[in-house]
Amino acid sequence: MRTGRQSPKHPSDANAEMAMTDLVSYERAGRAAHIRMDDGKVNVMSPAMLTALHAAFDRAAEEQVVAVLSGRPNIFSAGFDLKVIRGSSPANLQAMLSLGAELALKLLSFPTPVITVVEGSAFPMGAFLALASDWRIGAAGDWRIGLNEVQIGIPVPRFGLEVARQRLHPACRHAHGDRRGHHAGGVPQGARQPRRRLNPFSQGDREL
Secondary structure, X not given: OOOOOEEOOOOOOOOEXXXXXXXXXXXXXXXXXXXXXXXXXXXXXXXXXXXXXXXXXXXXHHHOOEEEEEOEOEEEEOEEOHHHHOXXXXXXXXXXXXXXXXXXXXXXXOOOOEEEEEOEEEOOOHHHHHHHOOEEEEOXXXXXXXXXXXXXXXXXXXXXXXXXXXXXXXXXXXXXXXXXXOEOOOOOOOOOOOOOOOOOOOHHHHHO
């Protein structure tokens, strides 16, 4: 598994170790692993970021530890990479959406609890990962969390809608609509919920 440059173990904690890539760090402490996204900007969910997150969660699953996911202060993630979405390669777009859908499914079926710590705004794909987690912890602040694809002129991926339908409180969905793409305006239910496998793509997503 690609982990990039290695950092030494913390001398103050014999159980802690850290491995890092340019985009995602993995820090082990006891029976938990802290997976932190940091691209130095707004944590765009590019193919490289999604691939690094897959590798980090695969490691957490192999080590059978609780996974704690976080982003940068003030921004959890700005969502999918618009350069890829608006680019000229359908194959690159499909690959990015597949990586995102498979990552959401991975979190939904993860063998240990997944906790997402949101310290700033989160838009798709970031909001999808928060929804797919078992527990979500949000820092107080003037943040926005929502599915804003329609506002910026792109369809909402089918897998994202299905995750939102499963996780969001019905009153929130009914008040704001599943497909309008506006800020969700509600708080996802925090209790651990039964997991079910989702079909990550509809035919419409394949044609996106």
